[in-house]
Amino acid sequence: xxxxxxxxxxxxxxxxxxxxxxxxxxxxxxxxxxxxxxxxxxxxxxxxxxxxxxxxxxxxxxxxxxxxxxxxxxxxxxxxxxxxxxxxxxxxxxxxxxxxxxxxxxxxxxxxxxxxxxxxxxxxxxxxxxxxxxxxxxxxxxxxxxxxxxxxxxxxxxxxxxxxxxxxxxxxxxxxxxxxxxxxxxxxxxxxxxxxxxxxxxxxxxxxxxxxxxxxxxxxxxxxxxxxxxxxxxxxxxxxxxxxxxxxxxxxxxxxxxxxxxxxxxxxxxxxxxxxxxxxxxxxxxxxxxxxxxxxxxxxxxxxxxxxxxxxxxxxxxxxxxxxxxxxxxxxxxxxxxxxxxxxxxxxxxxxxxxxxxxxxxxxxxxxxxxxxxxxxxxxx
Amino acid sequence: xxxxxxxxxxxxxxxxxxxxxxxxxxxxxxxxxxxxxxxxxxxxxxxxxxxxxxxxxxxxxxxxxxxxxxxxxxxxxxxxxxxxxxxxxxxxxxxxxxxxxxxxxxxxxxxxxxxxxxxxxxxxxxxxxxxxxxxxxxxxxxxxxxxxxxxxxxxxxxxxxxxxxxxxxxxxxxxxxxxxxxxxxxxxxxxxxxxxxxxxxxxxxxxxxxxxxxxxxxxxxxxxxxxxxxxxxxxxxxxxxxxxxxxxxxxxxxxxx
Numbered sequence: 001x002x003x004x005x006x007x008x009x010x011x012x013x014x015x016x017x018x019x020x021x022x023x024x025x026x027x028x029x030x031x032x033x034x035x036x037x038x039x040x041x042x043x044x045x046x047x048x049x050x051x052x053x054x055x056x057x058x059x060x061x062x063x064x065x066x067x068x069x070x071x072x073x074x075x076x077x078x079x080x081x082x083x084x085x086x087x088x089x090x091x092x093x094x095x096x097x098x099x100x101x102x103x104x105x106x107x108x109x110x111x112x113x114x115x116x117x118x119x120x121x122x123x124x125x126x127x128x129x130x131x132x133x134x135x136x137x138x139x140x141x142x143x144x145x146x147x148x149x150x151x152x153x154x155x156x157x158x159x160x161x162x163x164x165x166x167x168x169x170x171x172x173x174x175x176x177x178x179x180x181x182x183x184x185x186x187x188x189x190x191x192x193x194x195x196x197x198x199x200x201x202x203x204x205x206x207x208x209x210x211x212x213x214x215x216x217x218x219x220x221x222x223x224x225x226x227x228x229x230x231x232x233x234x235x236x237x238x239x240x241x242x243x244x245x246x247x248x249x250x251x252x253x254x255x256x257x258x259x260x261x262x263x264x265x266x267x268x269x270x271x272x273x274x275x276x277x278x279x280x281x282x283x284x285x286x287x288x289x290x291x292x293x294x295x296x297x298x299x300x301x302x303x304x305x306x307x308x309x310x311x312x313x314x315x316x317x318x319x320x321x322x323x324x325x326x327x328x329x330x331x332x333x334x335x336x337x338x339x340x341x342x343x344x345x346x347x348x349x350x351x352x353x354x355x356x357x358x359x360x361x362x363x364x365x366x367x368x369x370x371x372x373x374x375x376x377x378x379x380x381x
Numbered sequence: 382x383x384x385x386x387x388x389x390x391x392x393x394x395x396x397x398x399x400x401x402x403x404x405x406x407x408x409x410x411x412x413x414x415x416x417x418x419x420x421x422x423x424x425x426x427x428x429x430x431x432x433x434x435x436x437x438x439x440x441x442x443x444x445x446x447x448x449x450x451x452x453x454x455x456x457x458x459x460x461x462x463x464x465x466x467x468x469x470x471x472x473x474x475x476x477x478x479x480x481x482x483x484x485x486x487x488x489x490x491x492x493x494x495x496x497x498x499x500x501x502x503x504x505x506x507x508x509x510x511x512x513x514x515x516x517x518x519x520x521x522x523x524x525x526x527x528x529x530x531x532x533x534x535x536x537x538x539x540x541x542x543x544x545x546x547x548x549x550x551x552x553x554x555x556x557x558x559x560x561x562x563x564x565x566x567x568x569x570x571x572x573x574x575x576x577x578x579x580x581x582x583x584x585x586x587x588x589x590x591x592x593x594x595x596x597x598x599x600x601x602x603x604x605x606x607x608x609x610x611x612x613x614x615x616x617x618x619x620x621x622x623x624x625x626x627x628x629x630x631x632x633x634x635x636x637x638x
Contacts, residue, residue, distance in 0.1 A: 007454050011458060
């Protein structure tokens with residue numbers, strides 16, 4: 001398996017890195033402290049650079065690029081600001097991709113086009129107080145009433161909530177069907193009658209990315225907003241999460257790389273016992289392990305992105321990529337804090353933020369345990 | 382209107398440079414490559430001009446091995462219409478007169494109204510190529526330009542002089558403009574434009590077809606300057622350090638005189 005990037009992928013990486021360093025990084029610390037989402041910067045600029053629809057065909061407003069390009073963009077953004085990285089990942093993988101995969105032509109024209117062009121932002125509502133890892137436990141209901149569906153229930157921990165204009169929401173349409181079979185997916189627009197937002201979460205990390213509850217109280221949506229077939233919701237969710245894992249794996253990879261870059265820079269500057277600490281073997285061995293783990297994670301991420309782009313199965317590979325990259329991000333960012341010592345523990349340096357940000361990558365879009373379940377069941381099927 | 386913009390691919394300046402085995406250039410291994418920063422301003426200005434006059438054809442030219450095509454693609458993604466790649470595996474071995482000769486030979490019968498170059502390259506830094514091209518083509522040149530405006534065949538350019546002085550120059554096209562840093566804000570090549578750049582014309586021309594001049598100078602050796610003594614680091618409490626600093630400034634400089 002060889003991953004030599006194309007010229008286009010190299011140009012994209014240079015462009016996103018320059019943008020991230022020049023425009024995103026300077027406010028990352030402040031936005032984290034203030035729990036502030038800066039839409040013009042964290043989404044508006046991404047739209048202007050053509051990043052909000054990377055993988056979708058041009059006819060739907062996308063850039064017609066591949067999943068490796070997508071991974072590169074999320075990685076480079078997350079290298080300086082994981083909140084910006086997840087904004088793109090949740091918008092594209094979770095809010096937009098289900099419409100591309102399962103939407104009718106009309107739904108693609110109506111909803112995917114403005115999402116891909118970045119005129120609207122997307123989000124995804126699956127998790128509930130009693131249904132996270134166990135998506136089959138969905139309690140939100142949708143009842144057909146004439147030309148409409150009536151939605152009732154609450155979704156929690158929703159990335160991009162409040163900001164996004166378009167939500168993919170999962171609800172039980174058949175109470176009698178077995179757990180996974182009675183669920184359907186819906187496209188719900190912000191402003192739909194009966195749709196409101198609950199509390200905003202105060203989080204350990206990715207604090208500049210908004211996370212809120214979605215509340216549906218007799219929320220009325222058009223019958224046409226059913227995404228895919230009735231009862232197909234579980235499939236929509238699982239297929240979407242396969243792709244979503246590539247986004248989060250890339251985010252984790254970016255956090256890890258960002259932490260390593262800071263640690264290497266610091267180790268070259270910081271002097272103890274009249275020598276830069278990078279000359280000490282103890283530090284060199286740590287840096288070597290960090291870099292090696294990152295490189296291994298990167299290959300898994302690109303492999304799963306390659307398979308997604310070439311129509312090959314990638315459920316198992318994207319689970320491996322996310323598992324490896326997120327655990328690498330946690331390990332590497334923790335080690336980076338250790339190398340920076342007291343400075344690393346302060347907010348003067350970005351590694352403590354990176355360490356806080358890394359933790360969520362082991363939890364959302366399938367915990368590490370779920371990734372192991374996916375991989376394990378693929379092995380023993 | 383026909384516009385030419387000449388660019389060069391140079392190493393990222395944060396790279397660790399080593400002198401190569403021949404001792405006359407840097408070793409090219411383990412370097413990251415990018416567009417010469419001055420040329421980014423030249424590309425941006427040429428694209429802005431094209432957008433202003435609408436009916437324009439903008440060619441980007443670059444001399445070098447196949448590796449430089451990636452940098453040319455960036456220029457195409459920023460808005461150039463076509464690329465002229467002068468294929469030369471030994472471009473870094475050529476001195477400015479030869480480089481200018483190649484560009485002039487390419488441009489001589491193509492009637493470009495405007496030719497933009499960077500003021501200098503970040504690696505060789507001779508600042509000669511743009512003005513030599515103008516001389517060889519019998520065109521006027523305006524160098525070190527920090528502001529550019531074009532209206533009906535007339536260019537109004539602001540040049541940066543030493544000591545913070547600026548000069549305004551009016552000149553009729555055709556003309557060669559060499560671009561100084563800060564002239565504009567180079568745009569990012571957006572992803573859709575990166576994808577479109579793939580489909581734009583990028584012709585390779587063997588350098589032998591265009592190299593008609595002989596070199597006039599030779600680099601005897603390049604080297605790192607010998608290290609001078611390191612800076613002075615003051616230590617102690619703040620009042621003591623301030624006293625020491627004042628003493629040093631008085632003794633060794635005229636700033637407190």
